Amino acid sequence: MTSENVSPPTASSPDGLAAVEREIARACKDAGRTRSSVTLVAVSKTFGAEAIAPVIAAGQRVFGENRVQEARAKWPGLMTAYPGLSLHLIGPLQSNKAKEAVALFDAIHSVDRPSVCQALAKEIAAQERRPQLFVQINTGEEPQKAGVAPGDADAFIASCREIYGLTISGLMCIPPVDEAAAPHFALTAKIAARNGLANLSMGMSADFATAIQFGATHIRVGSAIFGHRSPAA
Numbered sequence: 001m002t003s004e005n006v007s008p009p010t011a012s013s014p015d016g017l018a019a020v021e022r023e024i025a026r027a028c029k030d031a032g033r034t035r036s037s038v039t040l041v042a043v044s045k046t047f048g049a050e051a052i053a054p055v056i057a058a059g060q061r062v063f064g065e066n067r068v069q070e071a072r073a074k075w076p077g078l079m080t081a082y083p084g085l086s087l088h089l090i091g092p093l094q095s096n097k098a099k100e101a102v103a104l105f106d107a108i109h110s111v112d113r114p115s116v117c118q119a120l121a122k123e124i125a126a127q128e129r130r131p132q133l134f135v136q137i138n139t140g141e142e143p144q145k146a147g148v149a150p151g152d153a154d155a156f157i158a159s160c161r162e163i164y165g166l167t168i169s170g171l172m173c174i175p176p177v178d179e180a181a182a183p184h185f186a187l188t189a190k191i192a193a194r195n196g197l198a199n200l201s202m203g204m205s206a207d208f209a210t211a212i213q214f215g216a217t218h219i220r221v222g223s224a225i226f227g228h229r230s231p232a233a
């Protein structure tokens with residue numbers, strides 16, 4: 001057995017997490033991958049500490065939030081209560097929030113603009129913290145969505161490295177809701193490979209098994225673990 005960074009589901013695990021763990025195990029087996037090659041980021045946005053604590057108790061250690069303000073209100077208390085948690089920012093980042101983001105998050109999945117690169121570089125130097133960084137690719141070229149256009153990705157990744165001195169760990173994508181996800185995962189994997197990037201943040205509740213098949217190293221799963229969010233969220 002390979003070592004696993006997540007405890008196996010137990011009778012006391014929340015049902016959603018246990019079901020997600022079973023499907024991750026199956027997808028890894030089908031793809032000939034080890035469970036430890038996939039990090040489950042449990043997306044807790046809109047849910048409070050009372051919903052999150054049982055998921056921590058069941059062995060989950062990596063969580064994702066899409067808003068800096070919400071995370072700042074919710075997580076410092078949980079992090080004190082449960083040492084060893086890792087918190088990932090999966091939503092858009094404004095450069096004026098870079099200071100708080102670098103202080104709070106262990107990974108940022110949404111690097112997509114020179115102004116954000118510049119702000120991150122400054123804060124990483126000032127705070128001596130090095131969050132894992134992902135460049136978000138807007139694979140569907142949707143105007144309302146954050147991320148770098150696929151055609152601009154190579155130049156953007158190069159500028160992150162050469163102009164801002166950032167260490168980029170991987171790429172992230174959010175496929176359009178009304179399209180098959182697989183071609184978007186394949187495109188993201190291809191851009192990562194040609195830029196020498198090892199990590200792929202892709203796959204959500206509806207499609208994380210497909211994402212694992214296409215090489216996802218980080219899957220961002222919310223509703224399948226925590227249940228449905230209120231539509232206003």
Ligand SMILES: *Cc1c(COP(=O)(O)O)cnc(C)c1O
Binds near residue numbers: 174220222
């Ligand atoms: C909310 C969110 C998720 C999780 O979505 P689910 O469908 O609930 O699993 C993943 N990634 C991002 C960027 C999100 O904002």
